[in-house]
Amino acid sequence: MIRYDALAALPVRAALPALDDALAGHGTAVLVAPPGTGKTTLVPLALAGLLGEGPARRVVVAEPRRIAARAAARRMAWLLGEEVGRSVGYTVRGERVVGRHARVEVVTTGVLLQRLQRDQESAGVDVVVLDECHERHLDADTAAAFLWDVRETLRPELRLVAASATTDAQGWARLLGGAPVVEARGAAYEVEVVWAPPARPVRPPHGLWVDPALTAHVASVVRRALAERSGDVLCFLPGVGEIARVAGQLGDPRDLGDVEVLQVHGRAPAAVQDAVLAPGERRRVVLTTSVAESSLTVPGVRVVVDSGLAREPRVDHARGLSALTTVRASQAAGRQRAGRAGREAPGTVYRCWAEAEDARLPRFPAPEIKVADLTAFALQAACWGDPDASGLALLDPPPGGAMAAAREVLTAIGAVDPAGRATPRGLRLARLGLHPRLGRALLDAAPLVGVERAAEVVALLSEEAPRTYGDDLAAAVRTATRGGDAYAGRWRAEVRRLRAVAAGSGLPAHGEAAAGPSVASPPAGTGGGPAGSGAAGSGAAGSGAAGSGAAGSGAAGSGADRAAGVVAALAFPERVGRWAGGSWLMVSGTRAEAAEGSALRGCEWLAVAAADRPVGKGHARVRLGAVVDEDVARLAGGALLDGRDEVHWGDGDVVARRVERLGAVELAVRPLPDAAPALVRGALLAGLRQEGFGLLRWSAEAGVLRQRLAFLRLHLGEPWPDVSDDALHARVDEWLEPELGRARRRADLARLDAGQALARLLPWADGTAAHLDELAPERIAVPSGSRIRIDYGDPEQPVLAVKLQEMFGLHESPAVAGVPLLVHLLSPAGRPAAVTADLASFWQDGYRGVRAELRGRYPKHPWPEDPATAEPTRHTNARLRR
16 A cells, blocks of 8 residues: 555655656756655656556666665655565665566665676666765766766667755766756755864874764763754764764663664664664664765654764775775765754754864765775776776766776786776676675685685675674684674675675585695686786695794684685785784785784784774784785785896995895895896996995095096086086996996995096097196195195185295285185194285285284294295295305
8 A cells, every 4th residue: 555645745746747857858867855855765666657657667776875775675665555575676785675576676886887787778677766976986976877878879768867965966967968957845844053063172083093082072962962952863973983982982871861872884783774764662862874874764863963074985005005084074964964853853963063164174075986996997997898988977087097006906817908908807807796806806716715715705805894803804704604793694695695606607615625736827817917906926826825824813724714815815915915023014015014912913924905004104004814825925916926136235235136026025035146247237336326436446646636627617617527426427337337347346346446437537539638737737836946736625716725935925826727726824834824815915914913923933934024025935044044
């Protein structure tokens, strides 16, 4: 019996004629309807002709989450007075409840993508409704692009509806070929906004970390809301961990006035999810993630407490990590959350931030296509026949760098060919309903450890396990095997699904590994790739490979432990790491650490299946890992194996060795006695760059030659050579090559005559070199007849240090190459008495003071009153008298 009274109360009914006209005339429409108007439940029933009006059609409704898909199907079935599965059914991963005569089927966007890849025409489907498109999930954007392609090229009669409460309606309208926008007026009640920021500032979120002070504040706001308002309270938090913390901080429900506290998220038991969607007998506090933002109506809710946080995917390309991260929720999400309080009566939203902050929040959530790992998207696009996604109708184009990284991974695992087209292996991976990395791990690990064990590990990696399962992947699989929680139930269902999809390949089942030697060829299509790309190995470890057993997963040789390591390493080969210095150096070059007290700490080899980066840390933190050994590491990263001669400058000398590497990890090192001359030369040059040309033998004459050349280059320019370090490095082939070619180590450099080598740079060709001694002489004659060495240490103005008495009678300062020398006039003891570049001025003004000071101290030396006319001498008075 159709519940006409409930249907009549849904405000979206008034928009149905306009929606029908839009679909009849244009074939596409954008439906904008506030929360609670019935767009998710009434509209599909009307389009399918199940309400006694309009033609009978088959309608597929795509929801972003499993909980929303199940809830929407149950609500529609209730409106029709039927059981789920008759006229209305649903399909989510691992669960299908659809009868033979069902006219409306609610699916997740992931399921819809799988169907489109198998049947592009979507035979038998008349209308597709993409619900909650404002959330901008990558699968939803991809499904919309594929459906538009189908409509444009194969089935122009296919009707498409993009539906949301808060979205870029005009953007979606343009995307769907100028689709009409149909707006439904909501009957939502007024929602009062209460700003409830923390009394003291809290630290911003980082990764999965949320300041405990914020969760404590949210709990206090929930208690305040219970005291100040009536009705159930719906509290939005970013993740499962925060939900558990707030639940614990609320304390005993009886202390709250006999209130029932429910925790709702994607991993919650179905019984809890069903209980939330049904009226409660007691007052309730529902702690939830963003799953309750859209599609779900939680009856009885009059109050919303919004933490203001959400989780979005991010990729840390620098460290090769991809994971969810905590961000400030967008303004659109805030409106959606607040709307939950006004669906059935006037309500209140408590926002746990200051009103002044609200305007600074992003308007919409970040589209996943801009921030997420695009490997799965790139494979979907390749299988669709558009490898670079340039022909797809997308609101936002995929970033070029993220697409290039994704294609690198897909090429490495053999999913696409060098041109980016999907291979048969890629088509198969796309239909597994898994991320390509996990699909690759399932296919390639099954012949080694058996389908059953491979499926168990892949199933656990395909959905984040509860933190109580720990960070040891093998132990987590064992916990799921014997567990009775909701996660374990879903895990077992996924194991059955994966076992079924792998069964058709003839792979061994029931945990039996394929027979064969310890190293075997990989499955066909397994490819290679560069470091960090997720490359498959060129060889596969067989039954002989086992975990190292240094720590962690119990008996190293047990099949379950070995399966965990093989699967994790095949899925994430760039995150296989070797223990060194208190952490693991991963193949990608990033270091990873385990938490204090982890059983994984200290094992020699680890395959890191999940990781994040804690606040203030440069290293990744292992959240889930499996102990492996070197054989498994080589299996997973075979294409990253590289054996090469490495000759470099290290620890002050040439280091020559033969190194076998797995990405950034050294596997084996041995000395290389006969290194190639070119490699040695490169190492020697690196040493000269690091430590300077002081490594060469510089005689006093060689040092002076370099200084003289620097002086001439500065003041005369070409053709005198530039002898700075940079210039000498740039022209090393011209001046040092003959000697350098005979050197093998640091000691050889110390025997090279730098002066002899440097002379090759002199401008011999045009004869200018012959004027070196004329333009920049090593010594210069002074009035006493002595030849004094010039110090060219400062090329701006060389120095002539000479005894004062030897310069008597000289009126002009001596010069070289037209540059006056800076004369250091020395006392008889050889100490500077005066410094001048103008002797005439010194004799006239400065000499008297010097004479007065030194005459008594050195009476044996001449101190004439008129030095300008005195005879220069290098002797004492006694010598002069003789």
